[in-house]
Amino acid sequence: MSSHLTNAQDGSVQLPYKDRNLPISTRVEDLISRMSLEEKAGLLFHGMIIPGPDGSLSKGHPEFSVPGTEELIVGRKLKHFNLLGPVTNVRQTAEWYNRVQRLALEETRWEVPITLSTDPRSHFTEAVGTSSRAGSLSQWPETLGLAALRDEKLVERFADIARREYLALGLKLALSPQVDLSTEYRWARINGTFGESAELSGKLAEAFIRGFQAPHLSGGTGKLSAHSVSTMTKHFPGAGPERDGEDSHFEYGQDQIYPGDNLDYHIEPFRVAIKAGTRQMMPYYSKPVGLKDSRLAEEVGFGFHKGIVSGLLKEELGFEGIVCSDWGLVSDAEILGERLKARAWGCEHLSSLERVVKIIDAGCDQLGSEWLPELVVEAAERGFLSQERIDYSAQKLLSEKFELGLFDSPYVDPDYAVEIVGHPDFVAEGESAQRSSITLLVNKLHVLPLAISAIKGKKVYVEGLEPTALEETYGFIVTDQPSDADIAILRLQAPFEKRSKGFEAQYHAGSVEFSSAEKQHQAQILSVVPISIVDIYLDRPAAVPELFDQASAVLASYGSSQHAFLDVVFGVDGASPKGKLPFDLPSSTAAVIDSREDVPFDTGSPSFRYGHGLSYTR
Template sequence: MSALSLIQAKLRDFARLLPFKMELQDSQGTPFIYRDRSKTIDERVSDLISRMTLPEKAGQLFHNMLVPGPEGSLATANSTFGIEDTRHLIGTKFMTHFNLLGPVSDPSMVATWQNAVQDFALSQTRLGIPITFSTDPRNHFTENIGTSFQAGHMSMWPETLGFAALRDPKLVERFADIARQEYLALGLRTSLHPQVDLATEYRWARINATFGEDADLSGELVQAYIKGFQKGKELGTQSVSTMTKHFPGGGPQMNGEDPHFIYGREQCYPGNNEEYHLEPFKKAIEAGTRQMMPYYGMPVGTEWEEVGFAFNKSVISGLLREKLGFEGIICTDWGLITDTAILGQDMPARAWGCEGLSELDRTRKIIEAGCDQFGGESRPELVIQLVEDGMIPESRIDISVARIMREKFALGLFDNPFVDVKAAADIVGQTQWKAEGEMAQRRAHTLLKNDGNILPLHEEDYRSKTFYVEGVSEAAARARGLRLGSLEQADIAIVRLRCAYEPRPGGFEAHFHAGSLEYCTGEQARQANIFSKVPISIVDIYLDRPAVLSEVASQVTALSVSFGSNENTYLDVIFGTNGAAPEGKLPFDLPRSMKAVQESREDVPFDTERPLYKFGWGLSYEDTYETQ
């Protein structure tokens, strides 16, 4: 870069730190009310909509993904995720809502890219409508590319199940406030979360991002979550808007299969327990959540039409809008209109119950149901055609555009959409915040069994012992001063396992842990071999679903479960270092057998026969009893 170019770049960065200024009148001297920050939001929205063409309105109804280009530049098309060229999406399709795809490994680069995208939108489009960037959950210890992204440089906390295990609304609000500040530094202004589905069907692949099985606990924690992200009930320039999902509750999936895929499209209520699943959403609305996302599921055996929830007028307009009084933005889940491919796997549109409809008719049905935005789609031409052919009045489109624009004004995006690149590097992943996240990981460990009070291990107990480790790196173990040996040599085994699941094929589908919650025969035999050969077995299992642990629990000395934690925080817990001790209580029952799971009703909580460990179970190191 030349010296002149460097100076110009520095001046542009400096200008972006100042209050953003737009021209307040057109070439004829007519004031542009929507650009005047002294006017009310309603006045600005009304003025803006009056100036928008139909294509400009249609673009606002689509919310898709973007990836940064090299060194924070605007990216061209990405075939892996079906993403179109950034300039085309903004400059030609007039879209202004995008979900950031990929981890935040370099905050400065992400901030630079965000500014470049905003600069393009403001300088290269007629009305200069700023971009709203959104994100799936980022600050949790998870690897599911289908539902969230790894934290990267950001502070890393346990999964939301871990917060449910700790039952501490103040901690949830603290987490959300820290995540909010990291989001703001990166220019991320909408969270595609919280997820308040209830974990009543234990086989479902998305339980890890919920607050568990209990509606009251979920409702209490989601209110703290929204308060932390939105910085109160009303949106402002320091808020991150929350999109609560998946209305009216995605937990009761038939046989636990996920409706990302056609075999999991059916959602059922054999216990007639629809109201139970609505409770956390009522609490979210009460707390002021600004957006809602319906799930893919197609209800069967209810009074609702048997179509996916976003297509379902009785659910969206009748229940959510009219009965529950929700007035915010309703954005569909990803990919309801267009067939696509993700990670090399063909993915048909999740138009369950509407598979026979054309793309145009699917679009119409979703709008008529009452939704405002189409997630994971870039098809404004369909909305344009609906209006031009007289199938949808433009006034109906205006209603959704007004909701969407009101959000941008409330967030302050029209007045200053840029971020400070240097501040992003300083703010994101602060040492103190990372330390708080790791402490929450430690605390969320839930101790189920501790025979002979073997935990915590004290130095005098283990310095002379030989350890076998699995699921913990040898480097981390040796850093604790452990003497390592083979299984046959070991006095103590430390084993970390993952919850059982049945692997699925496909580049995308493989990321969903579904099917049996019981370890297969071969894995049970492998584990039993370890536990039988070592006098003391200390086992921790990462629960992304409620595992069947009867065989494990009967054979080991100490058993804990965790909800997203790194190996060092776990070692702190079992050795009692850095002030660590397990504080968690189970956020759901742990079933005794797969037979009990299969015989339970998908929509009814705590419905398996004779659970091995019940909701709320969790020992402390001060407890002296050995079994439940």
């Protein structure tokens, strides 16, 4: 191929990879031929990035062990980053993104643009560590709430709106959907899933991918385009069946088990996602224990597991896209003041170099939250990785950048970002979905919806709500004495066992029952107040049969504002709960312990079954 192309209009020399009229495969081939080993190695790492003060380029962020932006891009030659932190100032974020992109284009060779990714950030959520707060973006219920609504069109609409907000900020890759199945109720990451049903999870994942990747806007090709946000489906091959529900971010949670021999059930949503065209895939940290298939029996973390990544995902399921490891498989890291070991489960004995080689040899194209390209260079120079293997992944990563239009239009318009991110119409749709997703579990004597006119001026005892809003908006008299109250309204969080401070404390694991002291406290309130309304935020299933017995009404929510919740309680403008449970609600922790981690709907005598949900019309 010629090393240059003459522009017919002005006679200037244009490199072939910059010519948007050439096929992407030709442009990639040309660019790869020009890049050094060090530059290709930088592509194989998906780092983290944090804006500096007032949208400046960060000098580093020790709380997450993240180096400075210039060091990552110019020094280490990385070109893929996960954005940390909420978007609270839209213009500032858009301008920061342009600064980052300008650094990559002007201070490194070949003008390879940055791909900016994000964990889920369009939900009303407090799940720090597994998602990002929405900030200025529209806020929808968490994915469990979308699952509660069973509405594929709504999920596609959510994804389409999130796509438009993401693109305005420069976000080109969604680290989602999460299609793990919630078959082990103690697991701390259920809030990011679509629940317990493999069939429903697959259907909603397909709608999610369609909305984000927008194949209808690709000029008829059905592929990615400049209008797309690529999706990274996770966590292959399904991270739900963690032993005892402990999460594999931590050493004590590294085992994933299959007592029901039910791996295939957990793979079902991934089959659908692949068919729907998801472009990227992320294996989880866990290592499989006790799999009967000898091809999959190696007890190492899934990101290191050649049988899982190359054998099952690529060869058997036919996935041809990018595989990115989960974060931090090679290096220890400081996160929120806590030193976390590298999640190299089953590979703890390997050196950092050996871990990198094993991950790439397993079939991963990128290493998440690492910035060690020098190890790929060393591996190549010592013959552990071939130039062809490195080029294989580099070509896929560059191809996606071209498909997403990053080479041809790398910057965003801050004015447009201000106009589109958090648009009032988007916010209204998100809030409407929050209201609708709420599930009515118990409604004795049809106490809900409460009529505001009938209870104005009455005394209300509240927990989990901001009392001033109740007084000013609804005319209640808020009392701190349950014995004086006419009505009690409690917003509770699903029970969990508190862990240590720092990063681990963000993970709600352990018992799904309230402690004896909490049960006693709740019973004292509910026994003395004539009307009691309880809402439980379900980031995972809760065993609370005592509340179903004691309260006048019980609702379940999956990420909703106080305003949205109260609109449903009072039926404001016809607001009503339409959600159906996305999982069973167990009767006790003992029932969960007795169930099999990989088998759905497996607890004995649950309080409510999957799909339960009352309405105000009956």
